[in-house]
Amino acid sequence: MSEYRSGLGWDSHRIAAGRPMKIGGVVIECEFGLEGHSDADVLAHAITDAILGAACLGDIGMHFPDHDARWKDADSMQLLEHAVALSRQAGWELVHIDSTVILEKPKLKEYRERIRLRLAQSLSLTQDRVSVKFKTAERVGPVGEGRSAEAQAIATLRR
Ligand code: C5P
Ligand code: MG
Secondary structure: OOOEEEEEEEEEEEEEEOOOEEEOOEEEOOOEEEOOOOOOOHHHHHHHHHHHHHOOOOOHHHHOOOOOHHHOOOOHHHHHHHHHHHHHHOOOEEEEEEEEEEOOOOOOHHHHHHHHHHHHHHHOOOHHHEEEEEEOOOOOHHHHOOOEEEEEEEEEEEO
16 A cells, blocks of 8 residues: 655745746746846745755755755755655655645736646646646735745655
């Protein structure tokens, strides 16, 4: 009989002018972006932590520390792929991802299929096993005031 585990991931990045906005490996057309040591892909980071969490392998900062020059301006999709590889080495198979990006603007729904496809590639999953949802924060709090973006994810692993 298979054993299943779930892992939860969350991330937040400050919004800043003159920065790219990358969500799940897809560049979003926007006059502002997300600030961070890496490419600040808030969704990739949340999913990475969800996978590490399900496999009880620590968190993103443990595997890819901020102060480590190797990961400076790193492509977060590579970190995500590395987390999948680590979970596989520990005997786990990823079966499903659900996620939510909380961002006041721009609207992301036109990007949904592109993001799902790009994530599915890095996760070695079919697109029907990758769910990506979007929400505003109803103009309340740092996300609602357009000062930051957040992402939440849950990963399901099987062995
Ligand atoms: O936050 P709210 O419930 O108003 O969002 C309504 C819908 O707008 C969401 O279900 C989602 O499809 C879309 N949305 C989006 N991009 C965002 C926020 C919300 O496409 N940044
Ligand atoms: Mg992050």
